[in-house]
Amino acid sequence: MIKKALLLAGLLISMQNISFAATQTTTTFKAPSGVQQDKYGNDYIDRETTITTKNFTVDNFWSSFKEDGVNQSNYATISRSGLFRITTSATSACTLDKSLDKEGCSGQKPFLINNEVLDNPVDGTEDMYRVVFTNAKDFTNNDYNAFYPLDILRNDKYYKDTLADTNNQNTAKTGFFGFITGAIDSLFNRAVGIDFFGQKDIADVQYTPRSAAAQERRERYIANIMAGVDKEHRMTKNTKDSEATPLKTPLLNTPVSLLNYAEAQKTTTKSECKFLGLQLSSQGAMCRIMSGFGMNAWMPFFTNTKTTKIESNFILADTENALLAMNSKIDSVPYMQNTDGDEDAKLSFLQNILKPMTSMIGFMKGMFFGETKKQSVADPVERVYNFDEDKAMTLTFAVTRDGTQVDEFSHFKLLRIHSVYADAINSCTVRKKPGMLKPSSWGPTTFYEGGSKTEKSPNYTIFNREYWNSDQWVDWCQKATGQKGMFDYLFDWQKGGIFNPFQWMKGFFQAFLNFLTGTYEITNFTNTVKHGLILDLKKVNLDPLSKQNTREIRTLHINTPHAGQQ
């Protein structure tokens, strides 16, 4: 009985409660807008959210004393809705390293492409592009498979070494600057003398080779790749509230211009051997013996100079190294170790001089440079770095239509880096001097690769009437230049090798053979060591969920759709 009474009482109470519905809040999302791009090239979507509270009750105290007063006020619906803009930028380095300064980071990379690139995916594969790093001076409005380096201003504090500031020694090298300057110190060769291409166009800096300004531009460029352009100096595209950033094609003018430095990337070898003012064949016995044994050092009237001029395209190496350094950070894979690129950057002056000499034979031009006809020698050396698509670095490129301004931005995932080394011979000038057994001779003849000139080969005898075409001659020149003479052995010894008399004797014997058969003097040999950089890119929209991207939520407006009393 008591139980029943309690149950009834409970029912009555609960019935009384039912008369007021429970206060409940619901949150709803509208489907987001399509992905759009803001003026800095960041992706954004707009999304509306509504929070509605139903049956909101307010207890009234004083009204209880009123005759017709209600002790509760009930509001059917109180609701707010807001429109939010979710902006995503590809700031991989900055989101990965918490110590990096957000203001010094953005998704924009200092690279420019033509909009033709976007119309020409690789083999019709949608969204996949293969682009080649190209010199600023080679910029054309309609190159559909190239990207170009850009010089964009950067706030000093986002890349300069702060070690100079003694008060700040504890913080230096730890934060953002530390990361960038540390990378510049360890991965890039600071000793490189940078000759800026187009230096005459420098408006703001007095040009001197190896100038601080030149060095600064280089470091700025590297920092811009690694951290992205800083917030203050971001490029803009044409929108309602911004004007497109103009591009200065006359190089090296602020704020944004095409950038180039150390452009020549040429290796020229020139041999000259003189004895008492007489020109001797540098391939000849006399010259080899004299110079090979180092006798020329004591004979001022005898000169044998072998000029090798190489200029490597450091902007390309810097670009490659910077990209690899960032990917190493993302993947925690030390891509920079034991790579050609790394060694290249760190080679000493002497090593740099010797590099083309020793590597020329092995390195060949080939498929990349469209020189497939020469199968006789090795393939170009290509190193491919593959990156996991999930973790791949996202790069925001500036896109231009006519080369005068930044028209839009495009995001790409960096899937692969091809680093290609190959050489291409431009020309070789040879002349034949009479020898003991082969008295014929001919004057300096220049053979161009693919040229039509033919000449009697060094193997030519009355029994073997062999002629060589230009290609064969150029090929021969390449080998001859790469062949070590005593002079080169001397260099080997200097490099820290062991003094080897047998090798010297070998050189001596070769020199003697030349003496008998007559010599072919290579008076000029121009060789281009090409270092190519190719990126395999996939066009993407930025994923707001990715850890490499920065997500920013901004309120556009908030309104009150419903508020009413019951």
Next chain:
Amino acid sequence: MRRGSVAIVPLFLAIALLFWFIWFLGGANDNLHKVNQIEYLQHTQDRLLQAAIQKRYELEEADPTLSDAELDAAVNKYIQEIMKINKIDKNGGK
């Protein structure tokens, strides 16, 4: 009737006025209270709007396999919990 009894009339009036005034103020106070409560609710809603979006991304980040409906439900529940802590959502609706 004493003469003095008339003097009590303004006193009564004064007391009546006082009661009226208390009643009046009380009503006004209720009104103010209501406005205050609604403002409070709306401010809470304002702040939770962005939190809801933020939470939705966080949930999606943690488990990308969740469907839109599941995410909406999860965020809805999250906001409801906050409303309960803030004594806005009430079980039983007293």
